[in-house]
Amino acid sequence: MSPRGRQVLLAEGLARQGHVAPAVEACYEALRLDEGDPLVHTLLSDLFLAGDFYDEAIAAASRAIELDADCAPAYLSLGLAYDRRGGMWDQSILVWHELAEVVPDLVTAHVQLGEAFAAAAFEEEAIEAWKKALELDAHEARAMYNLAVAALKKEGMATALPGFRKAGELDPSQDDFFFALAGVYDDGTPAPDPIDVPPDRDSRLAAAFALAFEEDFFSAVDLIRLILDDNPDDPEALALAGYLYLKQEAVNEAMAVALRALAVSTKTPTAVYVLGAAFAKRPGLNRNAARVFGALAKAVPNQPMPHVLLAESLLGLQRYGQAKQAYLRAVELDPTFVRARFGLAAVLLTEGEYALAHHEIRRAAYHDTRRQGLFWQLYDVYAEARE
Amino acid sequence: MPTRKSGPRQPRQRIEREQATPASVPRRATAEAAAATAPAKALQRNPLFPVGVSLYPLDTETQGPDDWYERDLSEDLAALAEARCALVRIFVSWRVLEPQVGQYSEEALAKLASLVADARAKKMQTVVCLFADDRHADLTDVGWGKKRDPRTDSYLLQREVALAQKVVSHLRSDSGVFAWQLGNEAFLSGFESAEALEAWVNALREAIREIDPKRPIGLGADAETLYRATGVDATDVLAANEFAVSHLTAAYRAYAAEGPLTSGPSTYLDAFLLRNAHRGRPVLLDEVGVLALDHSAAEEAAYVRNVLWSGLMNRAAGVMLRRYRDMDTERREPYFLDPFETLVGVADSEGLPKPVFSEIARFVRTVARIDLKSHALIAERTAVVVPSERFDPLPSLAGLYDPRACLQAFIIAKQAHVPVTVVREDDDFGEYLVLVVPSAFKLRDETWERLGAFVQGGGTLLMSYGGGDAPAATRDLFGVEFLGDAGPRSRLSCRVAQADILGALESFDARFDVPNHALLSGGTATIVATDAKGSPLLTVNQVGQGRAVFVAVPLERAIAQGDPWATPRPVSHLAREVYGAVARGAGCGAPVLCRAPEVEVALFQGEADDVLVLLNHAPEKVDADLECDRRVASIADVRGGAPVAVGGKAFTVPLEANGATALRVTYA
Structure with a gap:
C-alpha cells in the first residue's frame, strides 16, 4: 500500500491535460522525493513517448519495470517505444509477451505482439497473435486490418480486400461520417424517447437520427415510418432508412431506398453515402461505388472518410495509383486516421514499398493506441491496485 | 622498334603541342558558348569533392579479432578505383599491432602499409583510423589492458600515444x-565527459604532430549525434581538428526523423547535420549508407543518391560511405540493431556491387564535370539559430524539442529554396541577413541584446513563439504586447489581414495540433494575419534598419512533433511563404524560383555559366518549374550532350523519384 504523493498527483494531472513540459518537471520533482516510485517513471515514459522521444521513454519504462515487474502501463510504454524506435523487434516481442501475461485480456497487447512478429518477418506467429486478439474482441479493427495486410502479402489484393472492408465496418468512424453528413454530433444530449417526439416531420427526423446514432435502430425505424407515411418522397428520411437497412445487412433494400432518395433529390449527401456503401458491399460493383464515392469526395472534400471509401473502391478496381492519391489525401486531412493508414500501407505493399508500408502501419498503431487512451486505463488500474 | 634500356639519355626536343587559343570567356554566353565552356575531357574524379568508402577489417561474424584484414582487399580496391572513388578508410587494430606491451607486430604494421600502398597504387588515398570500435574485431581490446578503459586510464593512454606514434612514423x-x-x-561514445575526451584528443594530437606536423587530423565524431548518444558536448574538442565529420546514427535518425528514408524529414537530416557541423572547417559527410536491411536495394540506392547530392549542395568537403562489403552475419532473427554496428555496405558479402554502388559511380562521374574551383555555391545569408537551451538537461524538454524544431526550420527554408545554414546561439551573426529562431523556449539575455543590434543594423529576425512567458524584449523588438499563453489547440486558423507583406498567404482553418499559442495585442507591429478570433498570428515590426517577424505559434515544433509526412497543406504553405518572403525581403531569397517545394535547388555560380543542381526529395516524379532572374540562353547536362536553348527566364526540368540532376546554365 503506497498512496500517491501530492507531487505524483500533480504530475498525473498535468500529464492528463496534455501539458507535457510542466508534467515532466513535476515528475522529476516527484523523483527527487522518491526515486524508487515506479508510477513516476511510468508517467515519464508515457510523456516521453508522447513527444516521440523513444530512447528516453525506453529508459524510463525500463526503470519502472525494474522497480516493479508487474507495472503493466510501463510494459505498454516500453513496447510502444521499441516498436516506434524501430530495429528493436526482439525486445518488442518480449515486452508484448510479458504484457499479455501481466494483463491476459488486453487485446492491444496481442495486436502489438502480432505487429512486432510481422516486423521481424514471423508471419505465422503474427497471424496467430491477431487471431487471438479477435478471439478476445471480435470488434478489434486493427487486428482485422493486420490480417488483411497479411493476406495481401500472401495472396494478393483480391483476397485481402474483403478483410479491409470488414475491418472498415468494425471501425466506428464510418458511421460517424454518415451522421456528420446529416449534421448529427455527439453533444452529450441523449436521444429523446420516441413517445415524447412532437408529431412534425423535422422533430421526428432529428429524433430518428439521434436514435440511430445511439444504435436504437428499431425506435429510429418507427419514427422514419411515420415520416414516410406522411411523405413517401422525403429524401432525408429515405436516406436514413437506407442506412438502417445497411445496418441490418439488407443491401438490396438499402440500395433501392437510396436510389429512390436520389431520384427525389440529388442533393442528399446521406443518400449518396448509403448508395456508395451498398455498392461497395456487393462484389462486382466497385466501379459504381467508386463513382458514387468520387462524387461524395468532391461534395465534402475536407472529410477524410469519403476519400478512404473512394480509395477502397479503387483498390477493388486495381487502380492502385489513384487509390494511393485518395488515401494520401485522407491522411493529410486526418493523420490519425487508422483506416487510411492501413489502406495506404496496402497500396504501398502492392507497389513493393515494404519499408514505407511498415512505416504507415507503425503510425496507424501509434494513433490507434493514443486514441484508445490505453495507457491511462492501465495506469489507473495499476495505481489503484497499489493503493 | 629499336631502343635501349640504359645509357645516357639524349636531350630531346619536345614536340610543341599546338596551343589551343584560349576561348575568350563570353560575357553573354550563348548555347554554342555553353558547349565551348564545358570541359573538353572529363576528369576521372573531382579532386575538390572526394568520395570514399570504409574498408572494415572483418567480413563475417565467424571471423575473430586476429583475422584483421586477412582477406586480400585488392579486388575491393580495384572496384572502388573503377568507380573513381578517391578515399578509403582503414582501421588500425591495437590488439593486433601491440599483442604484448611495447612489442609491436612488424607483420601487422607491414600489412597496414601494404593496404595504404595498394590504395595508392590505385590512385586512392587513405584515412587511417587509429582507435575504432567496429563491434566485431575488438580493435581496441588489448589483452594486457586488464579491461581498463582506454579512454581514461593514464597507463593505457600512454600506450595509445606510443601506438599512434608508431603507426604514424611507419x-x-x-x-x-x-x-x-x-x-x-x-569508440568515442564511451567518453563520459568532455574533459576526458579533450585530454585524450590533445594527447594523441600532440603525439601525431611530433611526427607528422602537416597531415590533417580528425576526430571521427559528429558533435550533434555524439551529444545525443552520450550527453557529451564535443564541439570545442572537434574545433581543434583540421576537419570535422558529420554523420547520422540509427539512434539519431529514430530521434530526429524516424520514418521512410526516401521522403519527408529524413531526406534532409544528413544535410542538417552537415550544416550543423560546419563551423568554419571542412566537413566530411561520413558514414553514409543505410543502417539495416529493412529497405529494398532500390530504396538504399535512392537514399544514398539523396545523401550524396545533399552533401554536394550543402558544402560537404567530401563523402565517405559507411562500408564496402556487407557483413556476413550469422543467421538469426529477429536481430537487434546495435546503434554503432556497421553491417550494410555498398556491395554484397560476395563483393558483388549493389545498385547503390552504381549510384556512387554515377555521382562521382557527374561531379567530376563540375569545376568547383571556378563555380562556387551562393553564400548562405539565412541561418537557423540553434538555441543554447538545446544543451539543457532533463527535465527541460528544450534539449529534446529544439533540434527537431531546428531541423524543421531548415527543411522549410529548403522548401522555400532559400540558401540556409545552421548556427548556434553564441555564434557570430555578422555574416547573415536573416536569422530564424524556431520555437525556442528561451534565449539568453545577451542573445536578445545581440538580436536587437542585429535587427537595428538591418538584419531580419524571424522568430516563432516557443511557449511560456515571452521575454521583455518581445515588446521592443516585435512590437507586440504579450498577454499570455493560450495553451494547446487542435486547430490552426489563419486570417490574412495584410496580403503580400509576407508572401502570398491564404486564409485557412486546418486540423493541426499546436502546443502553445501566444495571445498578443497590437503595438507598433503590422499584423499580417490573425487567428479565427482576431488574435495576431503573424506580425512584422520595423526596427531601425531591419525587420522582426513574429509567429504566435511554435510552427516548426508543431510540424515536427505532429506528423511531418502529413502536415496540412495550408500550414506548410504558410511556413514556406513566410520563410521565402522574409529572405526575399532581406535580399537573400531563392536564387532560382522553383514551384516544387520538394525539389532542393543549389546554384554554383561561375564566370561564364552557372551550374544548377536539383534534387528531388519526393519518392515520385516531379516537374520542376524554374525561373531565373536572368534570361537563360541554354541549359545542358553537365555530363555533356547538346545544350537545349531556352531563350527565356523560365524552364522546366523533369526529375525522377528521388532523382537529381546538374545542369550547366548559360545566360543570354
Missing part, C-alpha cells in the same frame, strides 16, 4: 595517407 612518408582519424563514434 606511414608518414607514404603519400597515400590522406589524414589521421583518432577514433570513430562507437
Whole structure:
C-alpha cells in the first residue's frame, strides 16, 4: 500500500491535460522525493513517448519495470517505444509477451505482439497473435486490418480486400461520417424517447437520427415510418432508412431506398453515402461505388472518410495509383486516421514499398493506441491496485 | 622498334603541342558558348569533392579479432578505383599491432602499409583510423589492458600515444595517407565527459604532430549525434581538428526523423547535420549508407543518391560511405540493431556491387564535370539559430524539442529554396541577413541584446513563439504586447489581414495540433494575419534598419512533433511563404524560383555559366518549374550532350523519384 504523493498527483494531472513540459518537471520533482516510485517513471515514459522521444521513454519504462515487474502501463510504454524506435523487434516481442501475461485480456497487447512478429518477418506467429486478439474482441479493427495486410502479402489484393472492408465496418468512424453528413454530433444530449417526439416531420427526423446514432435502430425505424407515411418522397428520411437497412445487412433494400432518395433529390449527401456503401458491399460493383464515392469526395472534400471509401473502391478496381492519391489525401486531412493508414500501407505493399508500408502501419498503431487512451486505463488500474 | 634500356639519355626536343587559343570567356554566353565552356575531357574524379568508402577489417561474424584484414582487399580496391572513388578508410587494430606491451607486430604494421600502398597504387588515398570500435574485431581490446578503459586510464593512454606514434612514423612518408582519424563514434561514445575526451584528443594530437606536423587530423565524431548518444558536448574538442565529420546514427535518425528514408524529414537530416557541423572547417559527410536491411536495394540506392547530392549542395568537403562489403552475419532473427554496428555496405558479402554502388559511380562521374574551383555555391545569408537551451538537461524538454524544431526550420527554408545554414546561439551573426529562431523556449539575455543590434543594423529576425512567458524584449523588438499563453489547440486558423507583406498567404482553418499559442495585442507591429478570433498570428515590426517577424505559434515544433509526412497543406504553405518572403525581403531569397517545394535547388555560380543542381526529395516524379532572374540562353547536362536553348527566364526540368540532376546554365 503506497498512496500517491501530492507531487505524483500533480504530475498525473498535468500529464492528463496534455501539458507535457510542466508534467515532466513535476515528475522529476516527484523523483527527487522518491526515486524508487515506479508510477513516476511510468508517467515519464508515457510523456516521453508522447513527444516521440523513444530512447528516453525506453529508459524510463525500463526503470519502472525494474522497480516493479508487474507495472503493466510501463510494459505498454516500453513496447510502444521499441516498436516506434524501430530495429528493436526482439525486445518488442518480449515486452508484448510479458504484457499479455501481466494483463491476459488486453487485446492491444496481442495486436502489438502480432505487429512486432510481422516486423521481424514471423508471419505465422503474427497471424496467430491477431487471431487471438479477435478471439478476445471480435470488434478489434486493427487486428482485422493486420490480417488483411497479411493476406495481401500472401495472396494478393483480391483476397485481402474483403478483410479491409470488414475491418472498415468494425471501425466506428464510418458511421460517424454518415451522421456528420446529416449534421448529427455527439453533444452529450441523449436521444429523446420516441413517445415524447412532437408529431412534425423535422422533430421526428432529428429524433430518428439521434436514435440511430445511439444504435436504437428499431425506435429510429418507427419514427422514419411515420415520416414516410406522411411523405413517401422525403429524401432525408429515405436516406436514413437506407442506412438502417445497411445496418441490418439488407443491401438490396438499402440500395433501392437510396436510389429512390436520389431520384427525389440529388442533393442528399446521406443518400449518396448509403448508395456508395451498398455498392461497395456487393462484389462486382466497385466501379459504381467508386463513382458514387468520387462524387461524395468532391461534395465534402475536407472529410477524410469519403476519400478512404473512394480509395477502397479503387483498390477493388486495381487502380492502385489513384487509390494511393485518395488515401494520401485522407491522411493529410486526418493523420490519425487508422483506416487510411492501413489502406495506404496496402497500396504501398502492392507497389513493393515494404519499408514505407511498415512505416504507415507503425503510425496507424501509434494513433490507434493514443486514441484508445490505453495507457491511462492501465495506469489507473495499476495505481489503484497499489493503493 | 629499336631502343635501349640504359645509357645516357639524349636531350630531346619536345614536340610543341599546338596551343589551343584560349576561348575568350563570353560575357553573354550563348548555347554554342555553353558547349565551348564545358570541359573538353572529363576528369576521372573531382579532386575538390572526394568520395570514399570504409574498408572494415572483418567480413563475417565467424571471423575473430586476429583475422584483421586477412582477406586480400585488392579486388575491393580495384572496384572502388573503377568507380573513381578517391578515399578509403582503414582501421588500425591495437590488439593486433601491440599483442604484448611495447612489442609491436612488424607483420601487422607491414600489412597496414601494404593496404595504404595498394590504395595508392590505385590512385586512392587513405584515412587511417587509429582507435575504432567496429563491434566485431575488438580493435581496441588489448589483452594486457586488464579491461581498463582506454579512454581514461593514464597507463593505457600512454600506450595509445606510443601506438599512434608508431603507426604514424611507419606511414608518414607514404603519400597515400590522406589524414589521421583518432577514433570513430562507437569508440568515442564511451567518453563520459568532455574533459576526458579533450585530454585524450590533445594527447594523441600532440603525439601525431611530433611526427607528422602537416597531415590533417580528425576526430571521427559528429558533435550533434555524439551529444545525443552520450550527453557529451564535443564541439570545442572537434574545433581543434583540421576537419570535422558529420554523420547520422540509427539512434539519431529514430530521434530526429524516424520514418521512410526516401521522403519527408529524413531526406534532409544528413544535410542538417552537415550544416550543423560546419563551423568554419571542412566537413566530411561520413558514414553514409543505410543502417539495416529493412529497405529494398532500390530504396538504399535512392537514399544514398539523396545523401550524396545533399552533401554536394550543402558544402560537404567530401563523402565517405559507411562500408564496402556487407557483413556476413550469422543467421538469426529477429536481430537487434546495435546503434554503432556497421553491417550494410555498398556491395554484397560476395563483393558483388549493389545498385547503390552504381549510384556512387554515377555521382562521382557527374561531379567530376563540375569545376568547383571556378563555380562556387551562393553564400548562405539565412541561418537557423540553434538555441543554447538545446544543451539543457532533463527535465527541460528544450534539449529534446529544439533540434527537431531546428531541423524543421531548415527543411522549410529548403522548401522555400532559400540558401540556409545552421548556427548556434553564441555564434557570430555578422555574416547573415536573416536569422530564424524556431520555437525556442528561451534565449539568453545577451542573445536578445545581440538580436536587437542585429535587427537595428538591418538584419531580419524571424522568430516563432516557443511557449511560456515571452521575454521583455518581445515588446521592443516585435512590437507586440504579450498577454499570455493560450495553451494547446487542435486547430490552426489563419486570417490574412495584410496580403503580400509576407508572401502570398491564404486564409485557412486546418486540423493541426499546436502546443502553445501566444495571445498578443497590437503595438507598433503590422499584423499580417490573425487567428479565427482576431488574435495576431503573424506580425512584422520595423526596427531601425531591419525587420522582426513574429509567429504566435511554435510552427516548426508543431510540424515536427505532429506528423511531418502529413502536415496540412495550408500550414506548410504558410511556413514556406513566410520563410521565402522574409529572405526575399532581406535580399537573400531563392536564387532560382522553383514551384516544387520538394525539389532542393543549389546554384554554383561561375564566370561564364552557372551550374544548377536539383534534387528531388519526393519518392515520385516531379516537374520542376524554374525561373531565373536572368534570361537563360541554354541549359545542358553537365555530363555533356547538346545544350537545349531556352531563350527565356523560365524552364522546366523533369526529375525522377528521388532523382537529381546538374545542369550547366548559360545566360543570354
